[in-house]
Amino acid sequence: MEYAIKLSRRNTEEQTGGPFGSVIVEIVTGLVKGVGVNRVVPLSCPLLHGETMAIAMATTNLKNFNLGAEGMPAHSLVTSAQPCAMCCGATAWSGVKRLVTGASGSDVESITGFDEGPIHPNWQRQLRQRGIEVVEGVLRNEACEGLEFYVASGGFVYNGSKRRRRF
Ligand SMILES: [Zn+2]
Numbered sequence: 001m002e003y004a005i006k007l008s009r010r011n012t013e014e015q016t017g018g019p020f021g022s023v024i025v026e027i028v029t030g031l032v033k034g035v036g037v038n039r040v041v042p043l044s045c046p047l048l049h050g051e052t053m054a055i056a057m058a059t060t061n062l063k064n065f066n067l068g069a070e071g072m073p074a075h076s077l078v079t080s081a082q083p084c085a086m087c088c089g090a091t092a093w094s095g096v097k098r099l100v101t102g103a104s105g106s107d108v109e110s111i112t113g114f115d116e117g118p119i120h121p122n123w124q125r126q127l128r129q130r131g132i133e134v135v136e137g138v139l140r141n142e143a144c145e146g147l148e149f150y151v152a153s154g155g156f157v158y159n160g161s162k163r164r165r166r167f
Helices: 002-013 050-062 085-094 105-111 123-129 140-152
Strands: 021-026 032-037 075-081 098-103 133-135
Touching: 002 021, 002 032, 002 050, 002 075, 002 140, 021 050, 032 050, 050 075, 050 085, 075 085, 075 105, 075 140, 085 123, 098 105, 098 140, 105 140, 123 133
Parallel strands: 075 098, 098 133
Antiparallel strands: 021 032, 021 075
């Protein structure tokens, strides 16, 4: 989680995207298999969230679209903030066995104004029913500080379905 938060802060410092960082790690060994930061605005693509970037890097490197495939070690998706509606779905499709989050969805919305989207009210149960352990609030304060840093830095807040605004 420290690494995911560090990625989110670095993305703010470099002005290379939104304040979100994610890491795919092997659960047993802790080996990092993929990293991702939000790249939506710089690359003009709404799909490029930290989570989807990390998943894409891991699956591409491992040459397998399913991180939970037979013979594959179990993986975690560790992300500086709760996944949005899209990334919650991507988490389920990725094959990870564990999701670890820092800031909550309400932290993201209240601190930054980013929209988490139409996420299922019981998304944790939805993921658990698919065999994904959900661990929330790890280093939450530090993760929230990363979001506050973005706002204080004048970071751009976009929302596809809402009016754009800048802090
Ligand atoms: Zn997302």
